Amino acid sequence: MKRKKLAFIIPSLKAGGAERVVSTLTNQLILDFDIVIVVLYACKPFYHLNPEIQVVFCKETYNSTPSFFQSIANHLALKNTCKKVILKEKADIIIGFTTIANIYSVLIAKQIKVPSIISERIHPQFGSISNFWVKVRKIIYPKTNALVIQTKEIKDFFTKYVQEEKVKIINNPLAEELVAQRNIQTIKSNHIICVGRLTEQKNQELLIRAFANIKRGDWKLLLIGEGNKKEAYKQLVDDLKINDSVVFIGNVKDVSAYYNSAKIFVLPSNYEGFPNALIEAMYFGLSCIATNCPSGPSEIINDGENGFLIPVKDQLTLEQKLSTLINNNNLQTQFSKKAMRSTKPFEAPSIANTWKELISKFL
Incomplete structure (x- = not known):
């Protein structure tokens, strides 16, 4: 039977909590699925990845001070690049990690008619995203198939606008x-x-x-x-x-x-x-x-x-x-x-x- 393909979307694979979780998780899941990690910005992966895992970078550098309109144009271009990669790879499901990647994941999944799972990595009340993205998150997150969070407190935050049965608590894994x-x-x-x-x-x-x-x-x-x-x-x-x-x-x-x-x-x-x-x-x-x-x-x-x-x-x-x-x-x-x-x-x-x-x- 043909193995199903998972496409993960994450902004970076540098040193960090979300990056470590994606690396650890994909190293485990590669035993059962084919995997492509779509990384928004080019970097040298900090954590060990199984050589069977494919990694594709979308953009060379991150523009940290764009104007609002430049920023929207950047995001649309990035989202479209992710979509092209995922279509080319014929992914069966899209899994997002961190807010912006999650929003891309849900939008792309809806466009190409595959399921999406998204995952928040920090307490949303303390995240560094702007009010614009907080509003977009409220509109987009309810459209995912599942939202993975790590604690009951974070679950309580999201169930105010995402159906409770879609919100799943899964703890972070220890790196093998x-x-x-x-x-x-x-x-x-x-x-x-x-x-x-x-x-x-x-x-x-x-x-x-x-x-x-x-x-x-x-x-x-x-x-x-x-x-x-x-x-x-x-x-x-x-x-x-x-x-x-x-x-x-x-x-x-x-x-x-x-x-x-x-x-x-x-x-x-x-x-x-x-x-x-x-x-x-x-x-x-x-x-x-x-x-x-x-x-x-x-x-x-x-x-x-x-x-x-x-x-x-x-x-x-x-x-x-x-x-x-x-x-x-x-x-x-x-x-x-x-x-x-x-x-x-x-x-x-x-x-x-x-x-x-x-x-x-x-x-």
């Missing part, structure tokens, strides 16, 4: 190459790590300030990721005179070495869609502290059982919880064991199976 690197025998260092883009959203400033205020001893804070706040954070570390204790690691393709050797992980975000790094850290058995931000952490951490949840932007509580963990090896061990157990359901084959069932419903 990462899972394979877990080594619980690794000797642990007194390291606190934070993995994520250095941006306002991720709010590493909260963590830097809290870390500066506690009795640190020989503990080090490792910030893994790049972002537009990097220079400001470096200056802050300088001002707080904690240069000896804070290391800026940058983007890392394989984070497993840091997950294996660190003891504590902190997610200081103001908001999330579903925090991949938190699941990864818990899967590797780190003692985790996360802000109870919208959305995700409260569905992963049971406060005081397998990690700590703290209020968003609450520096004092973060200082207290960091000090508690640093000084309590037994609690670190308890959190570690329970965190590993509670994140087993996020393994890629299990999540990919749920996606496969959903995709198969429309083929």
Whole structure:
């Protein structure tokens, strides 16, 4: 029997949460389907992709400051390029990731009469899209066959205008190459790590300030990721005179070495869609502290059982919880064991199976 073909649409395949999920998911789904990933802007894929997966780029560069009319013209041209690729590839279903790609996916699917599944990756109340696209989303999303989100809170947001039976909660998968690197025998260092883009959203400033205020001893804070706040954070570390204790690691393709050797992980975000790094850290058995931000952490951490949840932007509580963990090896061990157990359901084959069932419903 001829294998069905899936066409994914995503803006980029650089380092990032949505990009990691698409890479992990397609690496699993290629066992059952032919796959083409239609990428809006050319880039070198950051995560490993099975060589059987076809990748097609639509446009060389992204114009970040177009006028409104230029922007609309760009989007129409891009959407038409995606449509040509998908028609040429004879895709049986279109799967969009992130808002703009989702809107393209639904429009193209309607035009060429195939089903579409779309997937939001961040809490929609905090996304960076303009009011124009928020309005377009309200009109277009109800026309999809299914909308995949990660948390109940995000589901509640979308069911205000998308039929409830179309909205499906599917968690993000753990990347298989990462899972394979877990080594619980690794000797642990007194390291606190934070993995994520250095941006306002991720709010590493909260963590830097809290870390500066506690009795640190020989503990080090490792910030893994790049972002537009990097220079400001470096200056802050300088001002707080904690240069000896804070290391800026940058983007890392394989984070497993840091997950294996660190003891504590902190997610200081103001908001999330579903925090991949938190699941990864818990899967590797780190003692985790996360802000109870919208959305995700409260569905992963049971406060005081397998990690700590703290209020968003609450520096004092973060200082207290960091000090508690640093000084309590037994609690670190308890959190570690329970965190590993509670994140087993996020393994890629299990999540990919749920996606496969959903995709198969429309083929």
